[in-house]
Amino acid sequence: MGHSCFNLTIENGIAHLRFSRPDKFNSFTPEFWSELPEAVNKVSNNAEARVIVLSAEGKHFTAGMDISVFMDGALDAPPTNREVAAEAFRFNVKTLQDTFSALENARQPILAAIQGGAVGAGVDLVSACDCRYASSDAFFCIQETAIGMTADVGTFPRLAKIISEGWARQMAYTAERVSAQKAKEIGLVNEVYETPEELLENVMKIAARIASHSPLAITGCKKMITYARDHNTQDALDYIALWNAAMFRTDDIKESYIAKSEKREPVFDDLTPIKKPL
Known part of the structure; x- marks a missing residue:
């Protein structure tokens, strides 16, 4: 099965899912929200691999939600009364949340190899992974605050259990960029590597070690x-x-x-x- 947002290969017990829209900074289009859980659930349910690695092509891991999700009405409820519209909106948001919950619910560990930016929904995504690794140019930003909304696809239930509550609050309230070095200091990433190439090489070594165990x-x-x-x-x-x-x-x-x-x-x-x- 082909995917519009990423490529998936499986070798030596490692499923490598690589975001493949570098010209758009790997932003998450409407198709992404169904393709990602389908791919992860297939690997998980069919036991096609022993570990899953997420990485990305290009300068940035992901710029988060693609503008088309907002502009094309993907989150809009049918025109009706306010309360009915709100219920439909909640359902749509929960569908997006389920995309990243598929990562947490997978039977296999999921490792994220992050270069450049992990912005907005990218923080939601990596927060749902088991382990996070970064290149020295990586940064993390809860961008939703800066565009006038509260992040709702998974950051808050998970991030404050990965890093201290104070840092989760500061990141959310300020929408500031947190560097790879600071991310390691506060426990958001396990390790920082100098280049994206060194990052992926070492994450694959960690994945191989996981795949060698029961x-x-x-x-x-x-x-x-x-x-x-x-x-x-x-x-x-x-x-x-x-x-x-x-x-x-x-x-x-x-x-x-x-x-x-x-x-x-x-x-x-x-x-x-x-x-x-x-």
Whole structure:
């Protein structure tokens, strides 16, 4: 299946989704909001890869929402009374939110390799990824404030759980650009690399290391970390105990030790594709 906003390749257990509209700074067109979750859900549900990397062509990772989303009426509700229009608008926004929730809900870890700007909805997107890495020219900006709106596609529920609340508030209130170096200092990105080329090379190395581990263990880690973020400690402890009671796989543990003793890479089963409901 072709995509209008990005290219997708899968090799050695790594799905590489690369934004491909550099002339438009990889802004998110109306088509993007359906294409991205379809692609991510397909990789996730069919267990086509063990890790997903997001990167971009050109100077900027993304300029955020494309102006066509506003100008072409993609967010407009049908002309009717105010309350009915507001309900329809809320539904449309929730559809956009689901696009980035697909990243958080994917069974595989998602790594974002960010060069240049991650602006507006770009912050919403990277906030939904598992790990973020940047080149030295990268910057982050909650641009929505500067154009007269409150960011609504996922930044606020996630960003304040990645960085301190104070920095989340400052970024939101000022719409200032946060440099790659400051982003690392406040915990928004894991690492900063000098050039976009060095960035992608190292993110692919991290992805390869993730792909070498047990997919069952990795998806368990992702699920547990997200669950613990959103629940209290006791609930999270109960859930990991229940998870391992059902999915603790001694064969993977044995294989990891045997492979080490035999000085080879371990071989693990991939996740099982999820069958569509009848």
